[in-house]
Amino acid sequence: MHALLRAADGSVLSAARSDGEPPITIPRDPAQEAARRELSKRLYHENDPSLFQRALNTLWDWIGDLFDTASTVTPGGTLGVVVVVLAVVAAVGALWWRLGTPRRQPASAATLFDDRPRSAAEHRAAAEAHAAQGHWNQALQERMRAIVRSLEERALLDTRPGRTADEAAAEAGRTLPAHTDALRAAARDFDDVTYGGRRATEQAYHRIAELDHDLERSKPRLAASTPHNARQGAAE
Secondary structure (H helix, E strand, O other): OEEEEEOOOOOEEEEEEOOOOOOEOOOHHHHHHHHHHHHOOHHHHOOOOOHHHHHHHHHHHHHHHHHHHHHHHOOOHHHHHHHHHHHHHHHHHHHHHHHOOOOOOOOOOOOOOOOOOOOHHHHHHHHHHHHHOOOHHHHHHHHHHHHHHHHHHOOOOOOOOOOOHHHHHHHHHHHOHHHHHHHHHHHHHHHHHHOOOOOOOHHHHHHHHHHHHHHHHOOOOOOOOOHHHHHHHHHO
16 A cells, blocks of 8 residues: 655655555645546546636626626615616606607618509609508608609609609699698608608608698799890890
8 A cells, every 4th residue: 555645735755655664755736637637537527617607607797796896886785776777767768758869860862663664643643652551651652753844744853763751842832832841751761761761640641741742732833034025025
């Protein structure tokens, strides 16, 4: 038999034999390497937690430390932290409900018409079909297209590919000044629905449909006569 003696620094100093033979000295580094090899065997790690479990434990420890730190500076301790967190969540939810989805501005203004040319009557029919099914987004879009196409058919707007709703409203407002504000509001609703992620309502659709009817009955403002034309008219 051998009696192993270990020094204070962990190294094995000697092994005394019971048969009176001189002890065998073992250096510290080989002894540590032998211990590491022994402990690395699978037998000693069968009950170790999995990698996922270790990561989850680390996460919970971090959250616990975070709450412990916050509770030391928050009145009421941990309960105070929970109340503050719930208040923040409630405030964010209230703002989201009040303001809706944040409006996203398009990187560049897109065109009003994106498919084959259609008449104002065709756009109106498409709008009414969507409205009958409660598809207010599509109904509002088609009604705005009907307004612009109707103004083009009446020669109150030049037929120009690539025109945006804002551009059409601004140009039409110069010819039909009584409807400038309504045209701008309609263009804004169109942009909010088409590019801003907003949802149209039935009321919004009926407003733009009423504007369409009003524009059909409106007479454009005639351009001011020049002095030459005025004299010519007087002579005749």
